[in-house]
Amino acid sequence: MALETENDGFAEVVTLGQSKPLLLDSGVALDSFDMAYKSWGKINEDKSNVILVCHALTGDHFVRGINPITKKGGWWENMVGPEKPVDTNRYFVICINVLGSCAGSTGPSSLNPKTGKTYGLDFPVITIGDMVRAQAMLLDHLGIDKIFSVIGGSMGGMQVLQWAADFPDRVVTAIPIAATWRHSAQNIAFHEVGRQAIMADPNWDHGGYFDKGKNPHSGLAVARMAAHITYMSESGLTSRFGRNLQDRDKIAFGFDADFQIESYLRHQGISFVDRFDANSYLYITRAMDYYDLSADHGGVLAGAFQGTKTRFCILSFNSDWLYATEESRHIVRSLNAVGARVSFADIDMDKGHDSFLLDCDDMYNIVSGFLQSEAELMGLIDHE
């Protein structure tokens, strides 16, 4: 296996767990599972220049380059690449498709090696902690111990925090963006709406649609529509759509998409079902709902980071109401309480939760500045 890749990289799939199964939080042991990943840049001799990118709920490992599923560009080309804030000329950047997903790593749409059928609901319920342990197994397999930086937004940021909490000796720096430390009642509520939409679709068929050639497209589309609203801010929606009408100059007194926002959401829903599996959506949203980093520490988040040497750079967006700034502040205060090295900025951007995917100079400057100074500290790059 080569760890030297060109800018466009390659996707590779590794089967893990056969010699040592992955023990899931639910108690189930997963003894054979695939992990798909993609990487960019060159790894250095002592493997000290590794940056792990963690993707969000519906993301994948196609950070850069053409995504073979959507045929579109990668989801974080603005952040990761040559001379980008996460500079692939300097760092070996790797992104791993999360366990439970549907873009290459094992999930409910994969074949169950024991039955030869699609897992469906036989797939064990997983947690963010399980996802991170599966990633750790892949990095072990690649001979990578220390990770110079773990970075990710939204659920990616939740994984970053989980990495820092569970593997403090492996994670040198951590950059959670637009993340939270536990799912709130409101977060769980929105996810439950999405799951109910999927399960109410007769084509879902108790998760067994795959082997019957069915697909709960309508349910999944509605789930995506509801979720998509939570990724945007009210002011963002108003400035982009307002009450503008779609291809008409007056309201039609019917239930077609009169308004542009309706048409937009329908498009978001419909295009989503082509690239995502409904059962994966159930499993991953569940993993997010179960996420609470303070749970093992009597509800005190600081307990998760006691004695940490990892250096943190935490970013939030002031228009994000899904994982609001206050959640990031709570993480920052908890880290301060244990004397951790932490930087924090609440970035002024009006696009809501999804801001972390968008063009944002403040985010670029902070991430590149933070990585650069930490890399100098580590002797990865020369003092400029």
Add this chain to the structure above:
Amino acid sequence: MNKKKSRASDIRVDLLEIARYIEPLSTVLDVGCGDGSLLRYLVDEKQVDGRGIELSSEGVNKSIAKGLSVIQGNAEKDITYYPDQSFDYVILSQTLQAMKHPDQMLEQLLRVGKRAIVSFPNFGHWRVRYELGIRGTMPVNKTLDYPWYSTPNIHFCTIRDFVDLCQKMDVHIEKNMAINAKGYQMPFANLIFANLMATQGMYVLTKKIKI
């Protein structure tokens, strides 16, 4: 660009006066650290373990890009989350007068830090007295840089007021310094002289050891 080692000539003179009292290799929290220039200087020149709190995005962004651990937040709120005696020094430079509760801030500084270094514009300076007493206007000058209607400074005090507060709060004054308009230290002489001639007061404070 931002990576150049910080030099004494890069930072404000009055901040250098503060830096003189920081022991090498100590831990420092700079409350209201601005663009991080003092912290950067302390990290480079005294190898301190430095942290900062800053309200403005601009200051925070610049500080993080300088490789400093700085959090964006409200000083009065965020300082309460640091553990007791977790820093050798806590610095509050030219910010006390912008606090909602300067007395509570002073208490927090000495809870979190073994020593506090506090500097503030002296409202007892003769020019201030002249502007207020003779001209009858609120003072606007280099250290008091805002007109009354847009100033963030809501709790001005004189050096004497500050000393009185320390006494009332049982705070031990380890060192008092008078700073002139150029930012340099001048002889403190006595309280009456300093309160009239210094544009800034600068204090190194500790908790009074109760016997």
